[in-house]
Amino acid sequence: MHKAGQNVTVYYKEKYIATDTDYSFYLDGERLNGTFVKGKGIKLSFTMPDHDVKLCCSAKNSMVG
Numbered sequence: 001m002h003k004a005g006q007n008v009t010v011y012y013k014e015k016y017i018a019t020d021t022d023y024s025f026y027l028d029g030e031r032l033n034g035t036f037v038k039g040k041g042i043k044l045s046f047t048m049p050d051h052d053v054k055l056c057c058s059a060k061n062s063m064v065g
Helices: none
Strands: 007-012 021-027 030-032 034-037 041-047 055-061
Touching: 021 041
Parallel strands: none
Antiparallel strands: 007 041, 021 030, 021 055, 034 041
């Protein structure tokens, strides 16, 4: 739980983060950019709004035509 205005950092970590897969993250339906941190996964940061949020991930294989 975080209070409104607090900085929030989460890491998306799978056993393998595929280099041929595009990962997209959405916070309340808006695109959220992440950065890869070796050993931790994809780092996502945002400022907590004054309501509960929905954080989603979409993964699409970029090698498929």
